[in-house]
């Protein structure tokens with residue numbers, strides 16, 4: 001047996017590309033087009049480099065406390081990590097640990113499958129219905145755990161709190177994770193966070209990467225019963241005690257402290273999203289009534305790949321998934337109003353020439 005036979009084989013997640021072209025319009029990875037709160041900038045400028053000598057606080061208490069206060073929950077119900085990818089990774093390792101398959105939608109965040117494969121967690125994909133909705137009855141069978149984003153990615157489709165609760169209720173014997181990466185764009189009553197006190201097996205996952213415009217800082221967190229968080233902490237401290245770095249912890253606290261800025265900019269993106277949907281429809285696109293910071297659009301007669309490439313030539317980057325079932329669509333991140341205008345006029349040109 002060679003060393004190569006003893007190596008873990010992995011099929012990695014493929015992130016959206018990070019081109020760096022002058023004057024580009026980058027609408028391909030659901031980043032926020034606005035900068036983070038100015039309080040984050042003050043925090044960076046005020047940083048004392050001598051603190052880099054020391055390890056960060058292992059319990060990440062300042063940020064956990066800020067988040068707990070913000071959401072009005074106990075700090076023992078908050079776990080934070082290096083982006084929600086880190087949090088979800090830890091959660092897979094911790095909570096999906098049986099021989100019974102875990103369940104998630106067939107069209108969803110493609111990282112779930114990567115972790116399941118990496119850790120050899122058995123899983124079954126559940127097809128969405130023709131309108132890209134989750135069918136709650138699919139999750140009412142015996143399982144080793146459940147995860148789905150709400151709103152879903154890359155569709156943007158939001159399930160009601162009632163539907164999500166139906167799924168949680170059907171699963172008292174496994175951990176149900178709701179990945180709320182985009183929930184801030186989905187209105188006041190979209191989150192199932194209030195249900196964590198009712199269901200001790202519910203984990204709600206959030207990120208600073210989208211609505212808080214801090215993808216580069218790598219901050220994510222989840223909330224759930226004290227029991228769930230204890231399980232996560234035990235695994236985390238068995239892998240790496242110091243996941244988050246000191247500047248990220250401080251920047252996270254600064255962001256949470258500026259709620260007015262946060263709400264204002266989420267509101268702007270939602271407004272631009274709704275306008276983008278209307279303008280895309282006028283150009284012959286159809287799309288679900290997406291509630292994230294992106295739209296998932298299909299043109300009635302021009303193939304998605306063709307539009308994607310033509311936009312690319314104009315330095316407008318959107319996401320095209322070459323996956324059966326969704327390769328007739330583009331996922332376009334909602335940018336600023338100016339970026340939306342440029343996108344729409346480029347699309348007009350492209351479609352006229354097609």
Ligand SMILES: *Cc1c(COP(=O)(O)O)cnc(C)c1O
Pocket residue numbers: 030082083084085086109149153179181206207208209215219220
């Ligand atoms: C972007 C995204 C994440 C990961 O976000 P990070 O916090 O940047 O790691 C997780 N889940 C979904 C559904 C996402 O779209």
